[in-house]
Amino acid sequence: MGVLEKIQQIQEELARTQKNKATEYHIGLLKGKLARYRQQLLEPPPGASSSPGTGFEVSKSGDARVALIGFPSVGKSSFLGKITSTKSEVAQYSFTTLTSVPGVLQYEGAEIQIVDLPGIIKGASEGKGRGRQVVATAKTADLILMVLDATKGSDQRQILERELESVGIRLNKSKPNISFKVKQNGGIKFSSTNPPRYLNEKLCQAILRDYRIHNADILIRDDSCTVEDFIDVINENHRHYIGCIYVYNKIDAVALEEVDRIAREPNTVVMSCEMNLGIQDLVEEIWYRLHMTRLYTKRRGVSPNFNDPMVVRQNSTIEDVCNSIHKDFKSQFKYALVWGSSAKHSPQKCGLGHKVHDQDVVSIVTK
Ligand SMILES: Nc1nc2c(ncn2[C@@H]2O[C@H](COP(=O)(O)OP(=O)(O)OP(=O)(O)O)[C@@H](O)[C@H]2O)c(=O)[nH]1
Numbered sequence: 001m002g003v004l005e006k007i008q009q010i011q012e013e014l015a016r017t018q019k020n021k022a023t024e025y026h027i028g029l030l031k032g033k034l035a036r037y038r039q040q041l042l043e044p045p046p047g048a049s050s051s052p053g054t055g056f057e058v059s060k061s062g063d064a065r066v067a068l069i070g071f072p073s074v075g076k077s078s079f080l081g082k083i084t085s086t087k088s089e090v091a092q093y094s095f096t097t098l099t100s101v102p103g104v105l106q107y108e109g110a111e112i113q114i115v116d117l118p119g120i121i122k123g124a125s126e127g128k129g130r131g132r133q134v135v136a137t138a139k140t141a142d143l144i145l146m147v148l149d150a151t152k153g154s155d156q157r158q159i160l161e162r163e164l165e166s167v168g169i170r171l172n173k174s175k176p177n178i179s180f181k182v183k184q185n186g187g188i189k190f191s192s193t194n195p196p197r198y199l200n201e202k203l204c205q206a207i208l209r210d211y212r213i214h215n216a217d218i219l220i221r222d223d224s225c226t227v228e229d230f231i232d233v234i235n236e237n238h239r240h241y242i243g244c245i246y247v248y249n250k251i252d253a254v255a256l257e258e259v260d261r262i263a264r265e266p267n268t269v270v271m272s273c274e275m276n277l278g279i280q281d282l283v284e285e286i287w288y289r290l291h292m293t294r295l296y297t298k299r300r301g302v303s304p305n306f307n308d309p310m311v312v313r314q315n316s317t318i319e320d321v322c323n324s325i326h327k328d329f330k331s332q333f334k335y336a337l338v339w340g341s342s343a344k345h346s347p348q349k350c351g352l353g354h355k356v357h358d359q360d361v362v363s364i365v366t367k
């Protein structure tokens with residue numbers, strides 16, 4: 001039996017199994033198997049290249065990457081044209097965009113790469129249309145904009161969420177609070193800080209056995225962890241925890257009450273590319289969700305230029321700052337002086353490991 005048939009068989013069994021205390025264990029095991037087979041399906045056959053397809057991959061550039069994901073003709077290319085100087089063809093017909101088209105959004109001193117992508121359809125993760133390539137690009141993004149058509153039903157969002165979910169992308173979710181270490185020997189050691197409500201040792205052991213893992217230390221640090229969370233932790237190399245903004249476009253074509261209802265949903269922004277509504281708010285939301293850190297660099301005896309920040313990722317250290325100046329800069333590093341909220345006193349003399357905060361002033365002293 002092929003992997004696809006096995007997946008289908010498990011899905012059918014899951015659908016007909018009633019959820020209750022007695023079947024909990026069985027369902028957990030099935031979910032573990034399903035994740036294992038899905039992973040097999042996604043892994044390219046030995047010898048094949050792992051790239052998402054020739055001519056498709058765009059190289060990462062700038063300080064962060066945002067991917068536009070959505071069904072055909074929801075207005076992804078229209079949005080790219082609004083916020084960058086890149087022109088990606090816009091038309092009424094579906095599948096106008098056939099490859100990835102990168103543009104650059106300049107904002108608050110940052111260069112944010114915005115990648116316009118072909119529309120995806122149900123079954124994308126299994127290879128329908130350009131789906132495989134699109135979801136592979138989505139995995140590399142720092143933020144996903146799920147572009148939706150406000151005139152269409154709410155199931156579009158669910159279908160897309162499932163497609164991304166099935167390739168290991170977890171939207172607006174943080175890594176489960178479980179420590180998991182595979183060992184050479186010693187068997188399975190299961191412990192928890194508080195008794196987990198949805199997991200138990202027997203179930204975790206059975207799932208691990210199915211993965212041929214016989215020695216591991218498991219510590220459940222959060223009592224609300226589910227079996228899905230545990231399976232994600234076993235497969236952590238194939239999981240991507242990415243922020244997502246749900247963007248409803250074409251609000252010019254729906255009633256005001258409907259717009260108001262949609263706009264109140266969590267992580268949601270409404271806009272109209274055609275009427276130029278909500279575009280700037282969305283740009284601000286993108287900036288906010290990327291959690292970029294702006295630093296003002298200062299040379300000795302000269303005040304920093306507050307109009308030209310240097311932009312680094314959230315939780316960056318002085319070492320990251322050095323690396324983004326020049327790849328060999330670190331070798332000349334002596335110490336850094338830091339003013340701002342990350343500094344205990346102003347200025348604080350810091351080493352490479354110091355974590356900087358947004359709007360800090362940094363002066364690097366070289367040898
Ligand atoms: N009413 C309305 N139409 C819009 C809006 N934004 C885009 N459109 C129209 O929607 C159609 C599709 O726009 P595109 O930008 O090509 O959509 P896309 O998502 O890039 O489409 P594909 O590349 O085919 O997946 C075009 O006819 C646009 O003019 C909007 O805010 N309101």
Ligand SMILES: [K+]
Binds near residue numbers: 073090093095096097
């Ligand atoms: K289109």
Ligand SMILES: [Mg+2]
Binds near residue numbers: 077078089096117119
């Ligand atoms: Mg397009």
